[in-house]
Amino acid sequence: LESHGYRPLTRRDGKDGMTTIREDRPDLILLDIMMPGDGGVKMYRRLKGDPALTDIPVIMLSAVTAASFRHFLTMLNAQQAQPVPEPDHYLEKPVDHDQLIQLVRDTIG
DSSP: OGGGTOOOOOOSSHHHHHHHHHHHOOSOEEEESSOSTTHHHHHHHHHHHOTTTTTSOEEEEESSOHHHHHHHHHHHHHTOSSOOOOOSEEEESSOOHHHHHHHHHHHHO
C-alpha cells in the first residue's frame, strides 16, 4: 500500500483497531476476520453499529471463504434487530496484490 501512495495504520486486535479508527478516522479499513481478542467480526459489528463510523468503507480479508462468511453474517443478522450490512468487498487469502490495490483505488479513489 505504501508503494502506491497510501499510509496504512496497522493494529493487532479489534480493541486497538477501534481506538485508532476513532482517533484517526481512516478513509478505508482493511479488516481480517481472524485476529486476536474479539476478532474481526465483532469489530466489524461495532463499526457498522456506530453512526460516526458506519460510512467508512471496509474490505474484509480472510482465509474464511466468502460463502462461509456470508452464511455466518446471515445467521448473525437473523438474531439482530439492526442487521449488519455486508462489507464493501471481501477478499479470500491469499490476496492478489494487484486486485487489492485496484479495490482500494476503486473504493476511495
